[in-house]
Every structure is written in C-alpha cells, then in structure tokens.
Ligand code: HEM
C-alpha cells in the first residue's frame with residue numbers, strides 16, 4: 434500500500450488537526466509532574482510543593498482553555514455526561530468503530546475525574562502546611578488517598594487509550610504528540 438496516498442487522503446483516510454499546543458503541553462507537563470511528585474522527589478519538601486502547584490496551575494489553565502480554546506479542547510466538545518457514556522459503551526459493545534475528534538464520552542468522564550483529583554491534591558497539600566491542619570492525620574490521609582485514586586485513574590486512562598486505539602485503529606497517543614488524529618478509511622468521526 435502506498436502510504437503517501439493515505440496521508441493525502443486520496444483513499445478515504447484523513448489526518449485531522451485536533452489537539453493544539455496548549456493541550457499537549459499541559460498534558461505531558463502534568464503527566465511528568467505527577468510521576469516526579471509521586472515517585473521521585475521528597476514528599477512535602479519545597480520541590481514537591483512547587484511542582485504540585487505548577488500541576489494545579491496547568492490544570493486551571495486547561496480549564497480556562499475549555500471555555501476559550503480550540504474546538505476539540507472545549508468542554509462543549511466533551512461534556513461530562515454519564516448518559517452519553519452509557520450510550521457510548523453500548524455502541525462499543527455492539528461493535529461500533531466510530532471515533533471522536535475530541536474525547537469519547539467515557540474518556541471525558543475520566544478526564545474530568547483526573548482534573549478534579551489533581552486540584553484536590555493541591556488543596557489537601559496546601560492544608561497540610563496551614564497552622565490549623567498541620568499534622569492533622571485525616572488531611573494527610575486524604576492526600577495519600579487522592580494520590581492512590583489518581584494512580585488507579587491513570588492506569589484506567591492508559592487502558593482506555595490502548596483499547597480505543599485498538600478498537601478504532603486511530604493512533605491516539607500519536608495524536609497527543611503531534612496534535613493530529615489519523616482517521617483510517619471507513620472510520621466515522623463525531
Ligand atoms: C501533582 C500534585 C501532587 C502529587 C501527585 C502529590 C503526591 C504526593 C505523594 C505520593 C505523597 C507521599 C504520601 C505518603 O505516602 O506519605 C505526598 C506527600 C506530601 N505532599 Fe504531595 N502531591 C502533590 C501536590 C502537593 C502540594 C501542592 C503540596 C503542598 C502545597 C503537597 C504537600 C505534601 C506534603 C506536605 C506531603 C507529606 C505528607 C506526609 O508527611 O505524610 N503535595 N504527596
């Protein structure tokens with residue numbers, strides 16, 4: 434098969450710009466910080482604190498971009514809707530290969546969950562440094578628990594990305610690196 438044809442789209446395949454630079458920078462920046470803060474630096478020291486707040490700031494920036502950013506990045510392109518998620522799951526189980534230019538409805542729920550968990554990690558981290566909550570066990574437990582939940586979420590996130598790339602034959606990780614989603618011939622994109 435002539436791959437230049439694939440990229441020119443002459444056999445029905447398309448290469449569509451989806452994730453802008455801000456989305457990609459925030460994604461890989463946050464992922465790196467989570468790994469460093471979870472496994473590499475000293476919990477609670479200055480590096481941990483400032484990296485944590487940087488991740489929080491990146492999430493806030495991304496949330497603003499959900500209102501004023503490019504089309505696939507907008508909240509309206511991936512609304513948090515359990516009903517749509519259930520319908521999507523049914524379609525997938527019925528063998529659908531349809532894909533989405535933004536996040537699919539199940540992926541969308543995971544994305545909102547990850548953002549909320551990261552913000553709560555920053556809030557609980559902040560609380561640990563205040564006079565009122567310094568040394569208070571439940572606050573520390575909450576920080577630990579939120580991190581454990583984040584790790585469960587990230588594992589599910591990676592499994593979801595791998596499954597959907599396999600199901601639709603759309604290389605999703607490539608899209609988060611280059612910004613472009615490659616849609617093979619015959620794959621319908623919403
Ligand atoms: C991406 C955000 C963050 C992640 C992934 C993260 C992750 C973690 C992890 C894995 C631990 C070790 C928990 C344990 O087993 O004891 C920890 C501890 C800690 N974190 Fe964070 N953290 C984040 C943000 C923050 C922020 C913003 C602050 C402060 C403002 C903070 C303050 C602390 C403190 C003080 C501890 C030590 C708690 C203790 O003594 O048990 N963290 N964090």
Ligand code: HEM
Pocket residue numbers: 456459460463464465467468495506535536537540544547548587590591594605606607608609
């Ligand atoms: C701690 C690690 C990670 C976290 C917290 C995380 C979090 C997220 C979040 C919040 C989004 C939504 C992006 C947005 O709309 O702005 C996302 C999307 C995505 N992530 Fe991650 N991610 C992590 C690691 C990874 C890794 C290691 C990969 C690849 C191997 C990956 C691949 C993707 C892909 C492909 C998407 C887009 C999915 C789609 O097309 O709907 N992520 N991730």
